Amino acid sequence: MMDYEKLMSENVRTLQPSGIRKFFDILDTMKDAISLGIGEPDFVTPWHIREAGVYSLEQGFTKYTSNAGLIRLRGAVSDYLKRRFDIDYDPARVFITVGGSEAIDLCIRAMLNPGDEVIIPVPSFVCYGPLVTMANGVPVYVETKAENEFRLTAQELRSAITPRTKLLVLPYPNNPTGAIMERGDLEAIAEVLRGTDIMVLSDEIYAELTYGQTHVSPCNIPELYERTLLVNGFSKAYAMTGWRLGYVCGPAPIMKQMLKIHQYGIMSAPTTSQYAAIEALRNGDGDIETMRDSYDKRRKLMLKGLRDLGLQCFEPRGAFYMFPKIGGYGLTSDQFCTRFLQEEKVAIIPGTAFGPGGEGYTRICYASSVENIETALERLGDFLGRLRN
């Protein structure tokens, strides 16, 4: 008999599966349940973008592309970043990946030596810590605070830095809190990093989804530009999660190393998706506007609904999540969400799935129909009523 447990990589075997999955396993067994759990747009990819993918297939473009991606797409990314965010990267410093996810993995693997530390503000998206662990690095979690609007402060950053710090993740606009970093916040971060060799991995997958202000990237701060690896993608801005396409931009010597990992592990990002993405970048600004306006309406509806139920909730400034406080009912976040799903058939995610600091909170995705949001709020009212009695 093979003892598979013993054979496995220790790094992988000891990794916890994502705390989000469990809720979908329960959800799958239920009829008429509402999911405000998964973090993806509820729109179908706009037709002109799908059509560009279809047309590429009709033309027979079914082969690998160059490792770094179609040069026309890299050029389109370069133009897009300049036009939308005033960021300069020439096409040679852009490469195309399998989602923002692969881009994040490449940054981490290309940068880390065993024992190197990566500072990760939490609560945040689930992938950073596990990817650091798998690259033999050490995740150093910094808990951001509701009273600071879940921004990373200079003081919090300063106290997390050690001689082993290699990388700082800046996950803004943030999943799950909806926090953003403004120019002044980033300038304060730049001040702390001045004189160090610490690089920044800026995950800007929600850059297009900010409400009331334009996204500011670390690349817009002159002192941060040369130390930043910018990750972005098509999933959230263009409702293209299933196309699996993203990109990374950064200093040429680092990109060269990342490209080797991509070359050996991936070859090239999906070809059909790359053709569709050129169309998205060139002619998709209007779609972004329409979808963002629609999320914004639902954001306001959900925020009002939660506050009317007596829950404390920070007003999210980006992405499409609410992060209300649900502590104080004698339940852990996990118990709260599990019972809410079982008793009211609505899936939301415990804050603890997003790292330390998430206890007492839940993430609710409002990229769902107004009808679903209204029903979910009614059911939440009933549930809270029972907990309060």
Ligand SMILES: Cc1ncc(COP(=O)(O)O)c(C=O)c1O
């Ligand atoms: C903050 C954040 N970064 C990256 C990703 C991954 O996106 P992609 O579909 O581009 O791999 C997600 C997906 O939920 C996310 O929330």
